[in-house]
Amino acid sequence: MAAPKDCPPGVVRLASPYDTDARNAVKRDTSWSGYKVHLTETCDPEQVYLITHVATTVATTPDTGMIAVVHRDLAQRDLLPSVHLADAGAASGVRSP
Structure with a gap:
């Protein structure tokens, strides 16, 4: 087996x-092959929580x-939030209007 650097x-x-589109990934202690x-x-705490967008990527x-x-x-669907919180892949998130 080749060394990771090779x-x-x-x-x-x-x-x-x-599945030639599947890829390996690691996040903290979890590793997988496939997609994300x-x-x-x-x-909004005053409303029902709804999933408004789903995207599957490598x-x-x-x-x-x-x-x-x-x-x-x-x-495009007139569902853009006034505030969008996103996982930045680290301890802090990204907040974008």
Whole structure:
């Protein structure tokens, strides 16, 4: 088996010969092969929580890389929030209008 430094980056490395789009990913203590689902939901305490957007990407796509895509899609359906909190992949989040 090749050393990790001798392998191609995860974004191009095949995770499965049966699904050539699947990729390997790690987040904290969890690792997986496949995809990542990015969910957007409402969180107004006075309203019912609703999922307003779902996007499936390769597992190596960072959450912050999806913010512009989510905003574009929500704006097309007149669902853009006044405040959007997003996972930044670290201890602090991203807050964008």
